[in-house]
Amino acid sequence: MLTPPSPLRRALIAGTALTAFAALSGCAGTSGDHARKAHRTTEAAVRPAPVKKPAVQGLPGMPPLLDPADVYAADRPNRLSPVVKDFPSRVYVPNTNSNTVSVIDPHTYKVIETIPVGVQPQHVVPSWDLKTLWVNNDRGNTLTPIDPKTGKAGEPVDVHDPYNLYFTPNGKYAIVMASLDRELVFRDAHTMKTVKTEPVSCYGVNHADFSPDGRYFIVSCEFSGELLKVDTERMKVIGQQKLPFHGAMPQDVKISPDGKRFYIADMMADGVWILDGDKFTQPTLLHTGKGAHGLYVSRDSREMYISNRGEGTISIFDFTQNRLTKKWHLPDGGSPDMGGVSADGKVLWLSGRYNSEVYAIDTRTGDQIARIHVGSGPHGLAVYPQPGRYSLGHTGIFR
Numbered sequence: 001m002l003t004p005p006s007p008l009r010r011a012l013i014a015g016t017a018l019t020a021f022a023a024l025s026g027c028a029g030t031s032g033d034h035a036r037k038a039h040r041t042t043e044a045a046v047r048p049a050p051v052k053k054p055a056v057q058g059l060p061g062m063p064p065l066l067d068p069a070d071v072y073a074a075d076r077p078n079r080l081s082p083v084v085k086d087f088p089s090r091v092y093v094p095n096t097n098s099n100t101v102s103v104i105d106p107h108t109y110k111v112i113e114t115i116p117v118g119v120q121p122q123h124v125v126p127s128w129d130l131k132t133l134w135v136n137n138d139r140g141n142t143l144t145p146i147d148p149k150t151g152k153a154g155e156p157v158d159v160h161d162p163y164n165l166y167f168t169p170n171g172k173y174a175i176v177m178a179s180l181d182r183e184l185v186f187r188d189a190h191t192m193k194t195v196k197t198e199p200v201s202c203y204g205v206n207h208a209d210f211s212p213d214g215r216y217f218i219v220s221c222e223f224s225g226e227l228l229k230v231d232t233e234r235m236k237v238i239g240q241q242k243l244p245f246h247g248a249m250p251q252d253v254k255i256s257p258d259g260k261r262f263y264i265a266d267m268m269a270d271g272v273w274i275l276d277g278d279k280f281t282q283p284t285l286l287h288t289g290k291g292a293h294g295l296y297v298s299r300d301s302r303e304m305y306i307s308n309r310g311e312g313t314i315s316i317f318d319f320t321q322n323r324l325t326k327k328w329h330l331p332d333g334g335s336p337d338m339g340g341v342s343a344d345g346k347v348l349w350l351s352g353r354y355n356s357e358v359y360a361i362d363t364r365t366g367d368q369i370a371r372i373h374v375g376s377g378p379h380g381l382a383v384y385p386q387p388g389r390y391s392l393g394h395t396g397i398f399r
Helices: 007-028 031-046
Strands: 090-095 100-105 110-116 121-126 133-137 142-147 164-167 173-178 183-188 194-199 205-210 216-221 226-231 236-242 250-255 262-266 271-275 284-287 292-297 303-308 313-318 323-329 336-341 347-352 357-362 368-373 382-384
Touching (some): 090 121, 090 133, 100 121, 110 368, 121 164, 121 382, 173 205, 216 262, 271 292, 292 336, 336 382
Antiparallel strands (some): 090 100, 090 382, 121 133, 133 142, 164 173, 173 183, 183 194, 205 216, 216 226, 226 236, 250 262, 262 271, 262 292, 271 284, 292 303, 303 313, 313 323, 336 347, 347 357, 357 368
């Protein structure tokens, strides 16, 4: 009769067996590991992918940016919306002293029509849905609609002190820059009925641009040398500051392609203020030329054209290099003011505010292509149509 193994011996036998099994498993390969890995792979394949939040949490109802790193990604050459692709290419020039809009054929560089409008038209503004051009008759207290498909003007709409006009990025409201009334007036984007009036303490609200998420916009106050920061959804001023230059007169506003900086032209400081819009801290000044006025971004988002109205020049700012690289001089001088870039990006169109003319400038060389006589006091001309999915207003800020 065999004697049962002692507890110590049973433990030794069990340990030896486990060691042998482990060795045998190692010699036999890793089929168990493969099975476990295959199981994990199958689990990963059937597990739903995590939902990624958009890189930019935009204003409710705002179409998402095509590229979070470039707010102008939708503005590439000839990338026309289906809404506008059949519209004839034209340049619409509001003549503030003549109370007319000159219509230029950009192919022939000739005025083909003159449209009578209200008193003191300041800007021609594409609507958010791209279907209408609104002529801002400031002293006439009206907006004249123009159908860009037919070129015909419609019945004026009563709107008080419409110096300039913008649209919230979700297309819900139009924002009237009531310069003399000292108000930002939020109106229904289609009917132009007043929704809310936001009084401001600065004087001469005139130009603006929106943050990448559309949740706020920066406004220039021309006659008091101030900037405002406005909450878009609340329709409320949330920040205000005086520019650090005696006699400052801020004009056009544009955001950088990466959305990190705002640029504000200043015709008395002779340059462009560079502002961190999120922090809304004191901006720094970049000197460009006498009477800096209009700001326009190239179709590839690399450069910004800065019109220096007081010296007849255009400064070129390179976003990637963060510096001025060139300056174009108009032959025989001039007063380059507001305008826009052609759909193909090859021509910069600017009004000659004090010379009753319009300039067409080659964006590759800086050469003047044409100088076209128009009415008296040409101001915020609109090149139309332009690439983009929707308009934020002014003479054409497209996203």
